[in-house]
Amino acid sequence: MSRPIAHTASVTTGLGLMILAMLVAPLIDVFSKLATTSASPTMITAARFVFQGLCMLPFVLWAGSWRSFSWRMSFYHAIRAGVITISMVCFVATLAVMPVADAIAIFFVEPIILTILSSIFLKETVGWRRYTACAVGFIGAMIVIRPSFQEIGYVALLPVVTAFCVAIFAMMTRALAHREEPFAMQFQMALWGIPICAVLLFVGDAAEVGFLAPSLPDITTFMWMAGVGVFAALSGLLSVYAYRAAPASVLAPIQYFEIVSATLFGWLVFGDFPDPIKWLGISIIISSGLYIIWRERRVASIKPVTSSETTSVAP
16 A cells, blocks of 8 residues: 555645745844844743734634633643743843854754654654764754854853753644644743743842843834744744644754755844855755655655554654
8 A cells, every 4th residue: 555645745745834934933033133232032032922922813813723722731831831931042142142043053953852852752753864864964054153162152052952942842842733723832832931931031130130131122122022923923833834744853854944044144134154164064954954855755655554654754
């Protein structure tokens, strides 16, 4: 028996949606970096949740997704909001002192972490070819960043914290994506993220911790923070739909494409033009992602299916 066409088409759709999400996602970081001139990372993160929730609210009401809200599922959404809040505060703090592309390059240990967590907890089949592609993409990311810990210091560790939190977030998204509507998932994440950020802002103000402290933004900074929320909502929806269509272990390497668009936006907005070594790293990243797409489509079209394979993909 051949693999159902619908399954192959679904995986291809998921890959396409993830690529689109990775092209849009760096705009979140660009607007965040612009806002760091007069707003703390926690303030920017809180604004992201507010505007993201406002973007999602009309869709939640229109689709009637609010009817499916439950306290049991809200517990998991609260955990998702907690880990993504930590990740965003750490990453925005990094953007304040590092180029966008460099910060994202360090962050790209995340797909490797996600692939390992998915194989352990979600029981997704991951073969040696996909592990190899992840490793090659990781090497490409490191070529792009060429980190110097003498210059960056402890800040270089913050994207690693972000990567681990996002891997947990992505794994939970994958587990919940087949149970709830994407609009509802994004809205509940924002709904829980706002009070979490409020607590952090209160602590930051009381303890006089700069990156946690609240601030009153000017109109320009307010617009930057609004942009963070809008593009976060868009990229989040694309990612959720991608996870509904394809396994997380397949989508993880595709996230390397984010560094390509991040490099482009970093050049256009901040003048950080990549040197030849960075272009080499970008080429390796692109080649790794394209190989994953080619390998998945080829194996999906020829591998027989058994009843136990209907929810998994070939390595």
